[in-house]
Amino acid sequence: MSDTSSIEAARAEFPGTEGLTYMNVSARGLTPQRSRDAVDAMMDNMQSGATDKAAMFDLIENAREGYAKLINAKTDEISLVKNVSEGLNAIIAAYPWKRGDNVVLCQDLEHPNNVYPWRHLNRRLGVEVRSVSPRDGAIPTDEILEQIDENTRMVTASSVTFAPGFRTDIAPIGAVCRERDILFLVDGVQSVGILNTDVEALNIDAMSVSTQKGLLGLYGMGFLYCRTDWAERLTPVYLARFGVDLGGSGAHEASLGDDDYALMPAARRFDLGNYNYVGVAAAEASIGMMHELGPQAIEDYTVGLAHDFARGMIELGMPVCGGEPGPHLGSIIPVGSIGEGQHDTTDDPAMSSLHDHLAENDVQLSIRRGILRFSLHFYNNSDDVERVLDLTRTWRGHNRAVMS
Ligand SMILES: Cc1ncc(COP(=O)(O)O)c(C=O)c1O
CATH class of the missing domain: 3.40.640.10 (Type I PLP-dependent aspartate aminotransferase-like (Major domain))
Incomplete structure (x- = not known):
């Protein structure tokens, strides 16, 4: 199996990926069955x-x-x-x-x-x-x-x-x-x-x-x-x-x-x-x-997904902190404005509304210092990324006024 296909197959060891789009490893990761x-x-x-x-x-x-x-x-x-x-x-x-x-x-x-x-x-x-x-x-x-x-x-x-x-x-x-x-x-x-x-x-x-x-x-x-x-x-x-x-x-x-x-x-x-x-x-x-999957393969896969996610968010007009993905961006994609909120809430009504919309649709993420924090690991896949982008697109369609 290629590096990517063995990583994709490893998702089956994470029951937490079923029925939930989990983008919250920055708080805590999903535990594998083993x-x-x-x-x-x-x-x-x-x-x-x-x-x-x-x-x-x-x-x-x-x-x-x-x-x-x-x-x-x-x-x-x-x-x-x-x-x-x-x-x-x-x-x-x-x-x-x-x-x-x-x-x-x-x-x-x-x-x-x-x-x-x-x-x-x-x-x-x-x-x-x-x-x-x-x-x-x-x-x-x-x-x-x-x-x-x-x-x-x-x-x-x-x-x-x-x-x-x-x-x-x-x-x-x-x-x-x-x-x-x-x-x-x-x-x-x-x-x-x-x-x-x-x-x-x-x-x-x-x-x-x-x-x-x-x-x-x-x-x-x-x-x-x-x-x-x-x-x-x-x-x-x-x-x-x-x-x-x-x-x-x-x-x-x-x-x-x-x-x-x-x-x-x-x-x-x-x-x-x-x-x-x-x-x-x-x-x-x-x-x-x-070790089985390979630490570099894990990084390449996860950062690749995270960068796709960041680009998708930018295309939707969302305020991805730091802009286009580059060397500064690993597997955490921050969305919002730095400094607009408390530890785990945001003062920005648009970000607060997007957070609630995603949470209602079984997406797990966190808010830190006023910013939506999407954080990925190798159990995530492109379906997760697409799903959250689709949900954001729908939300955006209903909230043009809040975002402009
Ligand atoms: C960068 C960083 N350092 C430290 C901690 C927590 O420290 P501790 O493991 O001592 O609770 C966290 C989050 O839990 C963290 O994100």
Whole structure:
């Protein structure tokens, strides 16, 4: 089968695509049947007393390895966390900050979970938060670079923003950080699993994701990547058994070494105690599916669909943020005017009316910061795109006055 036909066939593994046009992975993805089966099998074991802890540890290592391969990292460079913010905070807290150090970011385009940790760092330790303004709805790489000085210790950015959802030009930021020994910390949750992410090629030092969006897993489970060089210069603030190196797999989870404990290699030092095994089971299965289909094929297919969708919307005269699709646009298509609304409502009556019309017709999407956010993954197909364009055309026919 060609890349495209195997991806199209994979839609059959997503019962959620039946009877619903789902364009809401930016909030949470549809879970594939195989993840559901993996979770069910674990629950069966828990219910019947058949749980095998050694098998669960094998699952953890398979998931770690599968995720590492997905982002071109080494297995030891992955820690298992709860969500994006836990991973970001683990890195931030482990760094030896001094008063007068600074961090550079674009606060207006980061999710609050990548803003509050920095405000708190400022309050606690006097670290300066240097923020640049968005340009045309995107994080301006050149201005981020201009803000870097001799006191910059970290730069942080989302690979794709949660709203309006544009891609960030990550690699050049990472290149400068690498040259100047600055830690480049990425919130990857809106891209990983959808856009092919190679942490080496993108010069990313650390990246946190949760699994319920592009990775098609569950809430309460995430992965933290940290490059070996950096991880081994960091001292985790929280420490528990799985972050301590007792020398090989023979040591039991309840073994206690001597006072002079060693931290686990690379990012494993950020692991704490027992894992979210159910969340890991779901993610391990969906990540396996991504390997079967190929991460680059997934990106090409999904971005292709998203760009078709954006062009279709433009042809209908809809205000697609950023205009014609280009390198700024990944798999999220924002429609509306930036800044016209609250977190999940819009002040624009036309957009509000279109949203309601689509929702009444079983289209799932979200509103973020006043904009309609259509977000696609590989379970979407051209029928979904055509259906939403048709519904929009009909709506437009009845609402010419609101749109002009
Ligand atoms: C870019 C981005 N970062 C972070 C989060 C959420 O962070 P957490 O996983 O800590 O809840 C979201 C959305 O849920 C997001 O879109």
